[in-house]
Amino acid sequence: QVQLVQSGTEVKEPGASVKISCKTSGYTFTGYYLHWVRQAPGQGLEWIGKVYPSGSPSFHAQKFQGRVTMSTDTSTTTAFLELRSLTSDDAAVYFCARDHYGSGKFDFWGQGTLVSVSS
């Protein structure tokens, strides 16, 4: 069965970087985009970007330009999100989600990773 399992809670200081992993299983890793979505406390869902494990360039929302790197490791079928220069606005639960054949519908999700940003 399809599973996306994310890494655990992160506590970071302002200005630091965070790297979250999303270990996938149960499907052909190289055949599907993986997206990253976050939810800040009391806020709605916010799309961060997507990455294609077969090597195509990743694509992200403009507001994260210069701060975000999305990558994959096909040997471990794992996707990664790195976000740099963290501020309190980046405190959120971060989700990875599988994109069903590039349709933009997210059919399977990770359980979420809490990122806290505090000095």
Added chain:
Amino acid sequence: DIQMTQSPHSLFASVGDSVTISCRASRGISTYLNWYQHKSGEAPSLLIYGASTLEDGVPSRFSGSGTGTDFTLTITGLRPEDFATYYCQQAYNPSITFGGGTKVGIK
């Protein structure tokens, strides 16, 4: 970016009621519109894709309609497990955007 606007922001209903949530896109998105249910502490789950197609395993009390800029999600006969926040999401533009969410609470 395409802006997605949901209404209402929240609503309160009783078990057995029917509720309708609206989602409007800032420009036409054909039927590239998906709906998700999100419960606190859990991952979101896909309910409807392509504006009106029910995802496998989703109960038939959920339905979606619309095309272009205006879309609706209807829950006919609310059950206790349906109290959650619902989000629309456009997949027309590569820069994906979500609506602000509609919280369905218990009256």
